Amino acid sequence: MGCFRPDETLCSRNPSSGEAPVDVFARCLVDQAGCNHEDGRQPERDHSSWDQQANVNHQLLGASKNSDSFAMKKALLRGAFVETRRPFLMTPESIPNGPTYVSLRGIGLTALMYCAQAGHLETTQQMLSAGAKANAEDEDGLRALHFAAGSGRLDVCILLIKYAADVGAVDDDGRSAMGMVPELEIVTREQRKRWQEILQPEKEDIKTRKQESEMSSVF
Numbered sequence: 001m002g003c004f005r006p007d008e009t010l011c012s013r014n015p016s017s018g019e020a021p022v023d024v025f026a027r028c029l030v031d032q033a034g035c036n037h038e039d040g041r042q043p044e045r046d047h048s049s050w051d052q053q054a055n056v057n058h059q060l061l062g063a064s065k066n067s068d069s070f071a072m073k074k075a076l077l078r079g080a081f082v083e084t085r086r087p088f089l090m091t092p093e094s095i096p097n098g099p100t101y102v103s104l105r106g107i108g109l110t111a112l113m114y115c116a117q118a119g120h121l122e123t124t125q126q127m128l129s130a131g132a133k134a135n136a137e138d139e140d141g142l143r144a145l146h147f148a149a150g151s152g153r154l155d156v157c158i159l160l161i162k163y164a165a166d167v168g169a170v171d172d173d174g175r176s177a178m179g180m181v182p183e184l185e186i187v188t189r190e191q192r193k194r195w196q197e198i199l200q201p202e203k204e205d206i207k208t209r210k211q212e213s214e215m216s217s218v219f
Contacts, residue, residue, distance in 0.1 A: 056080045057087035064111035064127070067120040072111070072127070082132045083110050105137040109147075112136065116144040116160065119151030124159055134165040141171035149199060150180040157198055167199055176200075 060080035063071035076082070085108035112132035115123040124144075128134065137143050145165040148156040157177065161167060170176050178199040186192040 053079070053081070054087045057084035060084060060111050061087065061114065064114040064123060065118070067115065067118050067123050069123050069126060072123060076130050080111075082112070082127060082130050083136060085110055104133060104135055105139070105141070107139045109138055110136050110144075112144050113138065113142075113147050116156055117147035117151060119148065119153035119156055121153070121156050121159065124148070124156050128159070128163045134160050134163045135169065137171075140173070141169075143169055143171075143177075145169065145177045145199075146171060146175070146180050149177040149195075150182070152182045152185045154185075154195060154198060161198065167201065 056075055056078045057080050059078075060072060060075035060082075061084060063069075063075055083106075085106050109117070110127075110132065112124065112127040112134070113136070115127055134145070135143055143165065145157060145160050145167065146169075148160055157165075167177060176199070178195065181195050181199070186195055
């Protein structure tokens with residue numbers, strides 16, 4: 001299998017290996033000696049640590065889909081990467097001691113997004129406490145706040161906003177979190193107002209919340 005170079009998309013790979021090319025980042029970014037750029041071949045390596053990391057990341061995603069708090073805790077204690085999305089591809093989260101910077105946007109849902117999508121307050125809190133990024137996006141620009149709003153759980157939305165989720169964020173189709181709220185949740189004027197107070201605050205309220213978030217991060 002080939003590898004990624006820091007300055008190119010993909011090195012050539014050995015077509016007889018039967019392995020698909022990895023989709024992002026490079027082993028050579030982590031291990032400079034791991035790639036022969038002239039022919040794209042890579043030395044034989046022990047993949048056990050990579051497999052173990054992929055499995056524990058997979059366990060975290062599975063537990064988050066099922067709102068299984070205990071299994072999530074177990075996976076996190078075993079070192080699951082909180083921003084994992086596609087654990088069996090060689091993405092940044094599959095690289096032990098790999099790059100510390102991970103883009104907020106990626107393909108697939110994070111564990112936090114699954115928790116928010118399920119409208120599960122406890123597991124959402126669990127992921128946020130573990131350091132999950134409240135403003136991470138899927139490939140369509142949807143964030144955890146969009147999913148929480150879509151689940152009809154105002155309490156989960158409030159929790160995400162407490163962790164600096166951007167109420168003004170829109171997806172690639174221009175939909176805000178407020179636009180994801182189910183119609184049954186905003187039948188009456190009072191219901192709509194209650195959601196709007198949280199997801200469509202006045203600009204001054206947004207500014208105050210941002211300042212409070214910045215202050216809390218300092219301390």
